[in-house]
Amino acid sequence: MIKAVFFDLDGTLHNRKTSIVPFIENQYERLFVYFSHIPKEEYVSRFIELDHDGYVWKDKVYGQMIIEYNIIGITCEELLKDYLTEFKYHCLAFENHLEMLSQLKKQGLLLGIITNGYGQFQLDTIRALNIEEYLDVIIISEWEGFKKPDPEIFERALKKLGVNATESVFVGDHPKNDIEAAKNIGMITIWKRDLTIKMVQADYIIDNLLEIPRILQVMEKEKYS
Structure with a gap:
């Protein structure tokens, strides 16, 4: 689950x-x-x-x-x-970001950010996108002392929410820092397609953020079918 x-x-x-x-x-x-x-x-x-x-x-x-x-x-x-x-x-968000996050919260999911960067600067970006209220944890590399693709930064996020890697999904755009790193610790991965990058070995690939809730619903149905 x-x-x-x-x-x-x-x-x-x-x-x-x-x-x-x-x-x-x-x-x-x-x-x-x-x-x-x-x-x-x-x-x-x-x-x-x-x-x-x-x-x-x-x-x-x-x-x-x-x-x-x-x-x-x-x-x-x-x-x-x-x-x-x-x-x-x-700061501008990708289309449908708030609707997507709202749908995931309605599905009862915990949500978090794991990002590289400077702490206050990235927090300012999060607040500018109006997404802080949806998040149960925010992990920023400067404040943690580790940066992606180091597995420790993912492990810290998992620990703070009390979930296992196999119970979690990671959504990112970078082939190594996001997809490969998350997959290596056992997380399910969703690649937000970047047209400047060739195909990435993720579990799922999306072009629109609203695809994420539907993917998770299908995953749950397949598990119990």
Whole structure:
């Protein structure tokens, strides 16, 4: 019997690829006095390239931008602070995220987040998506001292909810950090398809979050049929 569903955050519930564009455009416009010598489209595209889907922390991104474009009058630290303060106002979720979570709660399931990243920043994202109230546990790598794909971060989440890996589902978009790591400790895996990645060896594959409640219902029916 499935008792809990855990989610990755960025790329699974949080549509970060969509969120980053309005943020960086807004930053460019707000701080235009420092970027006026750089075409807006170039500033945005170079930031996104250096950001590498969020896997490069922004101190390095801004440091490189300052060097490449000879940005003066504002420091890397100030740009990073702006990112930490303002990004949450641009966070966009994938379609149907609240309806999906609501359906899972109605099915009596425990829900959690297991995400890599900085604690307060990721918590701000969770709150911006209005999903905190649905969650029974939030596990963020900075606060735990372990990051995916380390099995310890998954084990801690399971322990906090008092469930076994075989009673749990993990939903994520990253082939190694999410799907392979969760599968290795015995969790059922659902891959949120990323069209930039080839096929992943997950138990289930989805394109829309609303597929998740239906998958779990089918799993329960198959178990008792």
